[in-house]
Amino acid sequence: AQSVTQLGSHVSVSEGALVLLRCNYSSSVPPYLFWYVQYPNQGLQLLLKYTSAATLVKGINGFEAEFKKSETSFHLTKPSAHMSDAAEYFCGASSGSARQLTFGSGTQLTVLP
Amino acid sequence: DAEITQSPRHKITETGRQVTLACHQTWNHNNMFWYRQDLGHGLRLIHYSYGVQDTNKGEVSDGYSVSRSNTEDLPLTLESAASSQTSVYFCASSSPGADTQYFGPGTRLTVL
Numbered sequence A: 001a002q003s004v005t006q007l008g009s010h011v012s013v014s015e016g017a018l019v020l021l022r023c024n025y026s027s028s029v030p031p032y033l034f035w036y037v038q039y040p041n042q043g044l045q046l047l048l049k050y051t052s053a054a055t056l057v058k059g060i061n062g063f064e065a066e067f068k069k070s071e072t073s074f075h076l077t078k079p080s081a082h083m084s085d086a087a088e089y090f091c092g093a094s095s096g097s098a099r100q101l102t103f104g105s106g107t108q109l110t111v112l113p
Numbered sequence B: 001d002a003e004i005t006q007s008p009r010h011k012i013t014e015t016g017r018q019v020t021l022a023c024h025q026t027w028n029h030n031n032m033f034w035y036r037q038d039l040g041h042g043l044r045l046i047h048y049s050y051g052v053q054d055t056n057k058g059e060v061s062d063g064y065s066v067s068r069s070n071t072e073d074l075p076l077t078l079e080s081a082a083s084s085q086t087s088v089y090f091c092a093s094s095s096p097g098a099d100t101q102y103f104g105p106g107t108r109l110t111v112l
Helices: none
Strands: A003-007 A010-014 A019-026 A032-038 A044-050 A056-058 A064-068 A073-078 A087-094 A107-112 B004-007 B010-013 B019-025 B031-038 B042-051 B054-057 B064-066 B076-078 B087-094 B107-111
Touching: A003 A087, A010 A019, A019 A032, A019 A087, A019 A107, A032 A064, A032 A073, A044 A056, A044 A064, A044 A073, A073 A087, A087 B042, B004 B087, B010 B019, B019 B031, B019 B087, B019 B107, B042 B064
Parallel strands: A010 A107, B010 B107
Antiparallel strands: A003 A019, A019 A073, A032 A044, A032 A087, A056 A064, A064 A073, A087 A107, B004 B019, B019 B076, B031 B042, B031 B087, B042 B054, B064 B076, B087 B107
8 A cells, every 4th residue: 555754744944945845655666646735725736746757747836846766755846935835735646547646644835934 | 617616615514414525527537536634644535436336445434425326426425424524525536547636625524
């Protein structure tokens, strides 16, 4: 079974600073990996996904993530944080196309002025 | 535009009552999922369906049921609501062979 661990339930960064949100997965087979963002009182929106193609994945709003098999990681980064990036971010994994997702517990990102 | 909707958006009920949460999608997606979101747990899968008449249990299915009579809808029923089922519920859908799930806006359920 998949498991996903997000290190840090709360992360604070200053506006303009690097954003780094950590995600590690546990699987004997490299899964499909996703990052979703949730703004207050809204559903989840897909930021980016890894499906065994390029290991560096670019998503919306300037976010990107790198799949590192040796570290079983899929960390999310953005070079320069904006106030509008404040939200909760969820890392998810599935065993294949169209399969159910296993999510991490989420990371709340706060952007300080 | 195609979309996925959930109703009601907010619901307060009493312990022991039966509650049904609706999920409707207009993408004609075969795959539909129900998750619950709780602080510290992220989203956990309750039930899922890969097509009409197909339903499967997820990680936290006890106390919940679903039925799939058409492609567009996957209602979630709490047979006898318990306070532990107070949560935010999200429905999602995806097309066959696709890896991206699209989420509804959520239903906030409070069981008193």
